[in-house]
Amino acid sequence: MTRQKQLQQNGKDKAAVLLVSLGADISAEIYKHLTEEEIEELTLSISNVRSIDKETKNQVIAEFYQLALAKEYISKGGMSYAKQILEKALGPDEAMIIINKLTSIVRPFDFMRKADPKQILNYIQNEHPQTIALVLSYLEPQQSSQIISELQEDIQADVARRIALMDRTSPEIISQVEHILKQKLSVADDYTQTGGIETVVDVLNGVDRTTEKTILEHLDAQDPDLAEEIKKRLFAFEDIIALDDRSIQRLVREVNNEDLLLSLKTASDELKQVLFKNMSERMAETLKEEMEFMGPVQLREVEEAKTRIVNVIRKLEDAGEIVIARSGGDGVIV
The missing domain is CATH 1.10.220.30 (Flagellar motor switch protein FliG, alpha-alpha superhelical domain)
Known part of the structure; x- marks a missing residue:
């Protein structure tokens, strides 16, 4: 794949080419308006730019200019006005490409x-x-x-x-x-x-x-x-790690041991340690042994076990026996 084709798919590469083309002083001013993460990613892209042929450079600058112009049109007269002006200047196909690019990088409202x-x-x-x-x-x-x-x-x-x-x-x-x-x-x-x-x-x-x-x-x-x-996604199995110890202990007493064993098959090491810490030493050792000798299982069975455990968590929350911290309400947990 050529560098030019890559640029058509990679916005970071385009930004890197643009900044290199604009020079150090202007690029430094632009950096002042970026987040640390954006600066790191953009600097990495710039470091990978070895050479820029004239055609690629002109292509990136022209695209940036068209997008900036389109945004100005939108701010002055709205989407229809911008589309009308761009169609007259560039033709309907090119105008639609620019409008679609702009609406993919500028968040509404x-x-x-x-x-x-x-x-x-x-x-x-x-x-x-x-x-x-x-x-x-x-x-x-x-x-x-x-x-x-x-x-x-x-x-x-x-x-x-x-x-x-x-x-x-x-x-x-x-x-x-x-x-x-x-x-x-x-x-x-x-x-x-x-x-x-x-x-x-x-x-x-x-x-x-x-x-x-x-x-x-x-x-x-x-x-x-x-x-x-929606219910499945409101509280995921891995979110158990965010529960307090008392809630996890209550959960361990309530769930089916077979479901717990299946769910641990794909659980993160961190979550496993949290669960083992909140059960008896004997129960933890038994589960570890069973996990060691458990053969292959279908992923569907594991996911179904996790879903049943999450359903138990929601029932315990409804009954007031455990608390899931939320940003709504009074936010106080006692």
Whole structure:
């Protein structure tokens, strides 16, 4: 694969070529606006740049210029205006490539991340659930958690379901919603794509247990399969390591030993040590011996055992016998 083809697939390589082309002084100024992780990754990419042919250099600079120009058009007149100008200048195909690239690197609703969640709630709580779901998909999980907790109960589950089922939304619709909310909030600008089960899991992990239960109960009635998939991801087997010792000891007494044995087959060494530490010495030694002599098992059996253990954890939490730390609620564990 040639260097030029690699550049078409690797944004970090393109950024490295751009900075090398711009020179040390300008690159140093750009570094001031990056995170430590971004600086490390970019410096590594720059160190791997041995030589840059003129064609590649011109290609990267031209692409950067077009993206910067497109972003300026969007800030002045919105997505439709930018698309119209770019189509006249470059043709419809090239214009769409630039718009798609821009919407993949600029997150929508950035301006709302500067606003207080209560302020956002005031302006979106009367919107259609699909609009609320779209907005919450792009906010930080902590913001979305606080907002969804304050919505009416019948709307909470509907919004959670729409977030989970969301895939892609056209840039034009996102731009229209942004424009309307920007006028309401009277703050800055920006915008791109998200949604899906992982997003709603992030949101639910941040709400209090009462809100989570209410949403999941409604989802169970509306879409049982979706509710089950969300439940699986809300607390993963490896998250046991975050429980306090008393909760782990209570769990060990409750779970089936066969399930515990199967689940340890693929558990991390750290989690194994935490579990062994919270059971009797005899039980730990017995499990270690059985693990040593246990033959191959199907991964499906292991995952099913883990799921049963996670279900036990959720039942114990519902009964108030263990506590899973959450960022919602009063946040105090005694």
